Amino acid sequence: xxxxxDIIVVGAGAAGIIAAWRAATLGAKVLLLEKxxxxxxxxxxxxxxxxNITHAGTVEDVLKGFRPNEARFIRPSVxxxxxxxxxxxxxxxxxxxxxxxxxxxxxxxxxxRDVVRILQTYLVDAGVDLRLEHSVKGITRxxxxxxxxxxxxxxxxxxxxxxxxxxxxTGGSSYPNSxxxxxxxxxxxxxxxxxxxxxxxxxxxYMQMKEGDAERSGIALRDCALKARFGGKELARWRGDLxxxxxxxxxxxxxxxxxxxxxxxxxxxxxxxxxxxPDSSFEQVAERMLxxxxxxxxxxxxxxxxxxIPSRLVPALLEAAQVPADTLNxxxxxxxxxxxxxxxxGWSLGPVRTVPLEKGEVVAGGISLDxxxxxxxxxxxxxxxxxxxxxxxxxxxxxxxxxxxxxxxGCVAGESAANLVA
Ligand SMILES: Cc1cc2nc3c(=O)[nH]c(=O)nc-3n(C[C@H](O)[C@H](O)[C@H](O)COP(=O)(O)OP(=O)(O)OC[C@H]3O[C@@H](n4cnc5c(N)ncnc54)[C@H](O)[C@@H]3O)c2cc1C
Numbered sequence: 001x002x003x004x005x006d007i008i009v010v011g012a013g014a015a016g017i018i019a020a021w022r023a024a025t026l027g028a029k030v031l032l033l034e035k036x037x038x039x040x041x042x043x044x045x046x047x048x049x050x051x052n053i054t055h056a057g058t059v060e061d062v063l064k065g066f067r068p069n070e071a072r073f074i075r076p077s078v079x080x081x082x083x084x085x086x087x088x089x090x091x092x093x094x095x096x097x098x099x100x101x102x103x104x105x106x107x108x109x110x111x112x113r114d115v116v117r118i119l120q121t122y123l124v125d126a127g128v129d130l131r132l133e134h135s136v137k138g139i140t141r142x143x144x145x146x147x148x149x150x151x152x153x154x155x156x157x158x159x160x161x162x163x164x165x166x167x168x169x170t171g172g173s174s175y176p177n178s179x180x181x182x183x184x185x186x187x188x189x190x191x192x193x194x195x196x197x198x199x200x201x202x203x204x205x206y207m208q209m210k211e212g213d214a215e216r217s218g219i220a221l222r223d224c225a226l227k228a229r230f231g232g233k234e235l236a237r238w239r240g241d242l243x244x245x246x247x248x249x250x251x252x253x254x255x256x257x258x259x260x261x262x263x264x265x266x267x268x269x270x271x272x273x274x275x276x277x278p279d280s281s282f283e284q285v286a287e288r289m290l291x292x293x294x295x296x297x298x299x300x301x302x303x304x305x306x307x308x309i310p311s312r313l314v315p316a317l318l319e320a321a322q323v324p325a326d327t328l329n330x331x332x333x334x335x336x337x338x339x340x341x342x343x344x345x346g347w348s349l350g351p352v353r354t355v356p357l358e359k360g361e362v363v364a365g366g367i368s369l370d371x372x373x374x375x376x377x378x379x380x381x382x383x384x385x386x387x388x389x390x391x392x393x394x395x396x397x398x399x400x401x402x403x404x405x406x407x408x409x410g411c412v413a414g415e416s417a418a419n420l421v422a
Contacts, residue, residue, distance in 0.1 A: 015389025015410035022414030051112035065401035203360030297330030
């Protein structure tokens with residue numbers, strides 16, 4: 001391929017689309033190379049196909065979805081390209097959005113497909129040279145500071161092109177079928193960067209399952225508190241819904257603490273505990289339980305518990321509290337009643353087996369933030385190289401934070417690269 005572009009953007013995900021669009025609107029000739037046959041492959045599967053585009057609130061509210069060092073790093077980008085900007089781009093071209101009570105912003109009656117379709121119109125209007133099914137294999141920089149990018153074209157042939165600036169936005173390495181296989185880290189490493197160990201974040205957890213545990217698969221708990229314990233101490237907790245799966249647990253509160261668990265599990269056993277009555281103290285639950293069993297002495301204890309949790313979970317809960325299933329309320333001793341309350345307030349699911357990285361919505365780790373200028377997203381070790389989106393060591397919470405970080409850092413990288421080549 002003849003080299004006639006100023007900037008090569010690698011990866012047409014959330015960060016790459018915005019980076020390419022921004023650079024092209026500032027007058028740069030932009031070539032956007034994407035491995036898969038479509039743009040926004042990961043946006044398409046985001047939010048269960050509905051796309052939680054961003055999070056509501058001020059910039060500072062949005063930054064609360066990140067660890068302090070990550071928030072500090074992305075702060076200049078999010079101020080430059082806040083949630084209002086991406087929403088404006090989308091709503092200007094027909095997308096209707098709504099904000100959920102928890103601050104998550106979604107399209108109204110539309111899907112992630114509409115989001116991607118609109119973003120693609122921006123690429124077309126800005127004149128970005130988009131090449132799908134172009135998988136980049138390597139990036140090198142010569143002594144004059146010019147980059148050579150080698151890729152395989154749709155016919156499987158290798159070609160090389162060059163440019164004064166390259167923006168790497170190849171994402172992380174979860175959901176590898178969506179095209180994200182951590183390629184950007186290898187090139188960044190070869191260009192002098194440090195890669196912070198990559199771990200799962202926003203991922204389900206696989207538990208050490210006992211016989212019969214898999215039968216709980218599909219049962220959902222609403223608004224419980226999930227706690228992870230390590231070495232007898234609470235490591236993390238999250239309030240929300242939980243889903244039992246074939247291999248363990250998933251759902252918002254599992255995703256919410258998965259990063260902490262993935263980090264600690266390298267060092268030893270992490271135990272999960274569910275508080276099924278998070279709004280009540282132990283004493284309050286004990287008092288309620290006493291009232292319930294005393295008012296119906298001839299009913300089975302199991303029927304009382306059924307009023308509190310999904311009926312399919314009752315046998316497991318009674319077993320955990322060592323209360324025989326045929327116990328009548330009238331025969332329930334105080335000690336056994338207290339054990340039931342203990343289990344309702346802290347039901348142990350046992351040790352976590354693993355937090356599968358490839359099943360996470362994002363990965364933590366990636367290109368070290370110390371080596372990238374947060375004002376421009378330019379590499380501090382390789383001038384002319386720009387890095388944005390999930391390829392960086394940034395991982396936000398569930399709630400639209402990660403797409404927001406990708407859009408915002410993409411915008412700044414595109415703008416800075418365009419200024420460099422102008
Ligand atoms: C199931 C799921 C649901 C999610 N839901 C949400 C949500 O609702 N809200 C939210 O904020 N976040 C969500 N996320 C996270 C969010 O999608 C990512 O954090 C975000 O897409 C990262 O943007 P990015 O541009 O950095 O990377 P990506 O969007 O992953 O884009 C990277 C692109 O680079 C391409 N690429 C990789 N290697 C090469 C190569 N060698 N050559 C050329 N191209 C290459 C890939 O094909 C891909 O298109 C979800 C993630 C998953 C997996």
